[in-house]
Amino acid sequence: AQSVTQLGSHVSVSEGALVLLRCNYSSSVPPYLFWYVQYPNQGLQLLLKYTTGATLVKGINGFEAEFKKSETSFHLTKPSAHMSDAAEYFCAVSVYTGNQFYFGTGTSLTVIP
Amino acid sequence: GAVVSQHPSWVICKSGTSVKIECRSLDFQATTMFWYRQFPKQSLMLMATSNEGSKATYEQGVEKDKFLINHASLTLSTLTVTSAHPEDSSFYICSASALLRGGGETQYFGPGTRLLVL
Numbered sequence: 001a002q003s004v005t006q007l008g009s010h011v012s013v014s015e016g017a018l019v020l021l022r023c024n025y026s027s028s029v030p031p032y033l034f035w036y037v038q039y040p041n042q043g044l045q046l047l048l049k050y051t052t053g054a055t056l057v058k059g060i061n062g063f064e065a066e067f068k069k070s071e072t073s074f075h076l077t078k079p080s081a082h083m084s085d086a087a088e089y090f091c092a093v094s095v096y097t098g099n100q101f102y103f104g105t106g107t108s109l110t111v112i113p
Numbered sequence: 114g115a116v117v118s119q120h121p122s123w124v125i126c127k128s129g130t131s132v133k134i135e136c137r138s139l140d141f142q143a144t145t146m147f148w149y150r151q152f153p154k155q156s157l158m159l160m161a162t163s164n165e166g167s168k169a170t171y172e173q174g175v176e177k178d179k180f181l182i183n184h185a186s187l188t189l190s191t192l193t194v195t196s197a198h199p200e201d202s203s204f205y206i207c208s209a210s211a212l213l214r215g216g217g218e219t220q221y222f223g224p225g226t227r228l229l230v231l
Contacts, residue, residue, distance in 0.1 A: 036222075044157075090156060100159050103156045
């Protein structure tokens with residue numbers, strides 16, 4: 001079975017500060033891990049994904065995430081927050097990219113000017 | 114990139130009526146589509162997995178007679194909320210699996226349909 005835990009339902013950072021959104025997963029098989037962003041009243045946009053290979057994954061808009069198997073984590077980071085980064089972020093796990101996704105409860109990111 | 118559309122984008126209906134939501138893969142064939150629902154300020158919960166030409170597989174706790182899913186073609190899946198009630202008001206999102214040229218699959222999410230039942 002697969003599951004995802006996102007620590008912190010709300011995160012606030014100042015514009016220009018480091019963004020760190022936490023995600024821990026549970027999976028009985030090697031996981032595929034994803035981060036999605038959702039703006040108000042919109043669908044999901046893929047930020048980045050880890051399937052195999054390099055554990056540090058770079059995505060769009062300057063985001064990156066590192067897969068740490070020993071810590072069962074896939075935290076999302078961005079060196080410098082921008083106002084446009086304010087949104088809801090979801091971490092998800094799957095056993096395969098074409099299979100069903102299990103989503104975390106989401107983290108709402110607020111960027112303070 | 115591949116696009117998944119949903120229609121309508123939002124709908125308001127009276128309690129007791131049925132509502133059909135369409136999910137289309139616009140430039141690829143999707144053998145598998147997934148339906149999720151999202152309550153306000155909550156995460157997405159998988160409702161069912163839909164495979165073209167076969168019956169959908171529903172997640173535990175999801176009433177298959179209330180949420181009818183039809184995957185009649187490789188580019189279209191429909192979700193019909195029958196006899197809708199206010200508690201069915203939610204954001205419904207579909208996703209579609211696409212085969213990649215280099216092998217493997219990826220998923221694309223639709224923009225969602227917001228349903229409000231009065």
